[in-house]
Amino acid sequence: MSAPTLDTLIIGAGTAGLAALREVRKRSARFLLVNEGPWGTTCARVGCMPSKALIEAANALHRRHQLQDLGLRGGDALEADIPAVLQRIRDLRDDFVAGALRATDALPSHQRVAGRATLLGPNAVDIDGTVHATRSIIVATGSRPKVPEEWLAFGDRILTTDTLFEQPTLGPRVAVIGMGPLGVEISQALARLGLEVAAFTTAPELAGLSDTQVNGALVAALKKEMVLHTGAAAELREVAGGIEVRSGPNRVVVDQVVAALGRVPNTEGLGLETLGLPLDAHGLPEVNPQTLQIGDLPVFLAGDANAQTPLLHEAADEGHIAGMNALAGSPGAFRRRTPLSIVFSDPQVAQVGKRLAELEPGRTVTGTVDFKDQGRARAALHHHGRLHLAADASTARLLGAEMCAPHGEHLVHLLALAIQQGLTVHDLLGMPFYHPTYEEGLRTALRDAARQLPSAPESDLASCASIGVAALE
Numbered sequence: 001m002s003a004p005t006l007d008t009l010i011i012g013a014g015t016a017g018l019a020a021l022r023e024v025r026k027r028s029a030r031f032l033l034v035n036e037g038p039w040g041t042t043c044a045r046v047g048c049m050p051s052k053a054l055i056e057a058a059n060a061l062h063r064r065h066q067l068q069d070l071g072l073r074g075g076d077a078l079e080a081d082i083p084a085v086l087q088r089i090r091d092l093r094d095d096f097v098a099g100a101l102r103a104t105d106a107l108p109s110h111q112r113v114a115g116r117a118t119l120l121g122p123n124a125v126d127i128d129g130t131v132h133a134t135r136s137i138i139v140a141t142g143s144r145p146k147v148p149e150e151w152l153a154f155g156d157r158i159l160t161t162d163t164l165f166e167q168p169t170l171g172p173r174v175a176v177i178g179m180g181p182l183g184v185e186i187s188q189a190l191a192r193l194g195l196e197v198a199a200f201t202t203a204p205e206l207a208g209l210s211d212t213q214v215n216g217a218l219v220a221a222l223k224k225e226m227v228l229h230t231g232a233a234a235e236l237r238e239v240a241g242g243i244e245v246r247s248g249p250n251r252v253v254v255d256q257v258v259a260a261l262g263r264v265p266n267t268e269g270l271g272l273e274t275l276g277l278p279l280d281a282h283g284l285p286e287v288n289p290q291t292l293q294i295g296d297l298p299v300f301l302a303g304d305a306n307a308q309t310p311l312l313h314e315a316a317d318e319g320h321i322a323g324m325n326a327l328a329g330s331p332g333a334f335r336r337r338t339p340l341s342i343v344f345s346d347p348q349v350a351q352v353g354k355r356l357a358e359l360e361p362g363r364t365v366t367g368t369v370d371f372k373d374q375g376r377a378r379a380a381l382h383h384h385g386r387l388h389l390a391a392d393a394s395t396a397r398l399l400g401a402e403m404c405a406p407h408g409e410h411l412v413h414l415l416a417l418a419i420q421q422g423l424t425v426h427d428l429l430g431m432p433f434y435h436p437t438y439e440e441g442l443r444t445a446l447r448d449a450a451r452q453l454p455s456a457p458e459s460d461l462a463s464c465a466s467i468g469v470a471a472l473e
Helices: 015-027 048-062 064-070 082-105 149-157 181-192 212-223 312-326 375-379 408-420 425-429 439-452
Strands: 008-011 031-035 112-114 117-121 124-127 130-133 137-139 143-145 173-177 196-201 227-230 235-239 242-247 250-254 256-259 263-265 299-301 340-343 348-353 364-370 386-392 398-405
Touching: 008 015, 015 031, 015 082, 015 137, 015 312, 048 064, 048 082, 048 181, 137 312, 149 235, 149 256, 173 181, 173 242, 173 250, 181 196, 181 212, 181 256, 181 340, 196 242, 196 250, 212 227, 212 386, 212 398, 242 256, 299 312, 340 408, 348 408, 364 439, 375 439, 386 408, 386 439, 398 408, 408 425, 408 439, 425 439
Parallel strands: 008 031, 008 137, 031 112, 137 299, 173 196, 173 256, 196 227
Antiparallel strands: 117 124, 124 130, 143 263, 235 242, 242 250, 340 348, 348 398, 364 386, 386 398
16 A cells, blocks of 8 residues: 555544534645535434424414413414425425535545445545545544334334434324433424324433433423323334334324434444454444544544534534544644533423532532523413522532523523633622523522522622722712
């Protein structure tokens, strides 16, 4: 084999791969991007963006149930045109995908190729029979929905996010199996669009929550809109009239099943074993989360492919890190951002910082707010859900929060900024809170935490004594 002809070879053109590409292009023109399957990110094609379009339609229609309470009449006549809803999602999806494709369509043919890549070691990649020598490799092959092999016998009646939005119509009877973030979003959206939804999960906690009271608030909200079974695993079998789903003593017959059992990395057949390093039970090598490097090799594993934190903003950060380090003389270690996740249910589920169940009760205090009595939430008929935040009992620094709360996506961002900056409960209480806003609910939880701390200032306002009268004039 001749001397390396490439500085790096990027496998995968999803979020992580494109983020790596942006960094690589700043530093070299001697690169190759290879992608197998459809181009355009998972988020744009089948993930976060199409699902949010579905949720927007579902929430808009669901609002009809509250119009009477607001003094508005005639809402009961509204109904969902499911084919039209799905067509609008596809149209919007195509626009998002077109935006993602602009990053790769402009590349010349010697820097972009469609095909299957297989590692031959840390410095060589085979692409459909052609071997490419390279100084470094970035693996960003993404992930795919997990579907039990025995379910494949039901054909196109088993749906995933890869196929859900391609359907001409849905239902009328749907089972959603798996109530992690994706399952919670999809099941509630389909129920709000008028489908008969039965949801199944083995775990009592939904959407990744660890706080039992916050999880209880979510369970109570979802049970008002769908049948929800927790505990026993779901089993499928063909029956007259559809697919029977059994879970313990519970039985339902449906037309379609949405498999929401999580995602698995696209690393089978990639050749990771040729790197000469140990692989875990899932066939993955150990990856340094600060450098994205595999061992001390010039190989970097980024995004969903490494199965660490399968979220878009994390994948983008990891692609950025991998792209910089692949061309660096010595890989740099990067401080990762404060963990943050959001589920776009109603109420929205969000987590930030440390998981509450993992904190030591004796060393932390917990601030709580129940939104049933929160002013702005009551005015908008969104008065349901809870928020719990934790702070260090000795320093008052915020550590983490979990919530099932109206407009939780905004509340959790405020907390993420505060945690990453190392702010305390008192620091946040010294910030302005406008009335009436949902953020006042956050202030209620902060005040609850402050009452449990050993040393609290007499007022949320900072003292002017040290400034001096002259400075105020």
